[in-house]
Amino acid sequence: MIELKQLCAGYGDRVVLRDISLRFEAGKLIVLLGPNGSGKSTLLKTIVGLNEKRGGEILLDGVSVDALSPRQRAKRVAYMAQKRNTPNIIARRMVLHGRFPYLSYPRRYFLEDLRIAEEALALAGAADVAEAPMEELSEGQRQKVYLAMALAQDTASILMDEPTNFLDVRHQLNLMKLACRMTAKGKCVVMVLHDIRLAMKYADEIIVLENGEVQGDGTPGQIYQSGVIDSVFGIRLSKFETTSGPEYYYE
Amino acid sequence: MKNWRISFTRQGAKSKIYLILVLLVLSAALLSICLGAVWIEPKAVLRVLLGRDRSSVQANIILLTRLPRTCGCLLAGMALAVSGAVIQSVLSNPLAAPNIIGVNSGAGMAVIICTAIAPTAVTAMPFAAFAGALFAVLTVLAIAEKTGASKMTLVLSGVAVTSIFSAVTDAVITFVPEALNGYSDFRIGGFANLTFAKLGPAFWVILAALLLVLSLSNELDVLMLGRETAQSLGLRTKPLRLILLALAAALAGAAVSFSGMLGFVGLIVPHIMRKIVGENSLELVCSCALGGAALVTFCDLLARVLFAPYELPVGIVLSLLGGPFFIVLLLRQRKGRIP
Structure with missing residues (x-):
C-alpha cells in the first residue's frame, strides 16, 4: 500500500505537485488521468525516488521512504518507466534484472531468483519469448517482458507510466487484463493512462489530476457522475450500457 | 524445460566464440614473437618462455625486444577495448570511444606535461595519463549531464575537447622542446622500443x-x-557512472602511457563483440579484452611486415581500419539503424 500525505514536488523552480494526499490500496487497479503536464508522471517518479519530494510524506507499506535505502525502496515498489533502453540481451536475462534489489555481492543469481523470474515470465504471458533477444521482439512483446521484470521485483506495488503507448488495441487490452490479474493476486497497480475509455473500463479507482492538484478521486462510476473529466479535459463523456457492463465514449 | 535447452545450446555457441578468441590471441602473440627481422622458431620461443634458454642471441631478442612489445600489444588492446565498451555502455552512446570523446588526447596531454616536468619519472606516466584521461572523461560526462546531449552532440564535444587538449600539448612542446622527443611516435601510437x-x-x-x-x-x-x-531497481546511478568512467579512464590512460594515442580500438572491438556475444556486460567485457588484444597484436604484426624492412607505427594501421569503420557507423546512425 502507498500513502501520500501533503506531497509537494517539482523540477527546478517549477512546482508540479501541490499538497497531494492519496492512498493506493492493495488489490486495486488505480489509474491516474489528466492533461499533459498535470503531474501524473511526476507523481509516480516521486514515489519511486527518481524525483526529490519538496515536502510532505510518502509511506510505502507504512514505512516512510526517508527511512528506506534505494534497494529497500525497490523491494517495496516497482516502476515501469515510459522511456527505456533496450539492450541486446535475451528476455529471460532482462527479467532477471528485476531481482537486482535482492542480490548481495558478488551479485550472482540463485535458483530462487531463476524460479521467480520464470513465474514472472509465465504470469506476464512472455514465457514463449524467454530466449529471444530483446531487439527482435515487437513492442507488445517487449512490454510483457518489462512487466515480467517488474513482477520479478516481487513488490507489493507496481507503478506504470503510460504502459499502453505504442501498443496496438489487442496488446492494450491484454495489458489491462494482465494488470487486473495482478490486482487479483493482491498487488496494488498504479497506472498513468491517456486513454479515458480504457481507464473507465478497467480501473477500480480513478484519480484525475490538473495543474498538480487532485480534481477527482473515486470509482469510474463516481468519476463519471461528478463530471470532472468533462471539465478537466474539455470534452463530453457519455455512457451506454452493454451486456458486459457500462461502456464510455467522448466527443 | 524447452527454453533452458535452447539456452544451453546458445551457451555452447558462446563457448566456441571464446575458444576462437583465445586461439586468436595465442596465435597473434606467438606470431608477434616469432616474426621480425629474424624469424625465430616457435620451439625456440617456447624454450625461452619456459626459462630453458636465457643466454642465446634468440633469447636476448625475445626477452629484450619482442616479448615486451607483444605484451604491450596485448595489454593495450585489452585495456582500450574494455575502456571503449564501458564508456559506450555508461554514456549509452555507440559512437563513444576513448579516442573519439577525447580520452586518449587527455591522457596524451598529461603524459607530455609529465615528460616536460619530470622526463625521467617513467613510473609516474600511467598515473599522469590516468589523470588526463579522467579529466577528459569527466568533461564529456559534464557536457552530457548538462545538455542531455544527443549521441552526435557528445561526439562533437569530443572533437572540441580533443582540440583543446591538442592545443595545450602543442603549447607545452613550444615552451619545452625536449618534451618533443618521441612525441610524433607517441601521437600516432606504436610499440617500438617498449621495455x-x-x-x-x-x-x-x-x-x-x-x-x-x-x-x-x-x-x-x-x-x-x-x-x-x-x-527504480535500487541502483545508485550517479556514483556508479563516475566509478565506471574513472575505471575506463584508468584503462585508457594506462594504455596510452606506453602505447601512445592508439585510435579506434575502443570503437571497433566493442561494436563487433556486441553483435557476436550480445550486451551481457560480463561476456562483453571478457570478449572485448580478448578481441582487443588480438586486434592490436595482429595490426602490429601487419605494421611490421607490410613494408618490411621498414616499419609502420601500428596507430596508422588502426586508423586506416577505424576511420572507415567510424564513417560506416555514422552513416548507419543517420539511417536510424543505430539507436
Missing part, C-alpha cells in the same frame, strides 16, 4: 581496473537499462 620497465606500472593499473570492471558487470548491466529503470 618491461615502462610496461610494469601500467600493467598493474590495467589489471586492477579490469578486475574492478568485471566485479561491477552486473551493475553495468542494470545501468544499461536506462537511468530511470536502473534507479
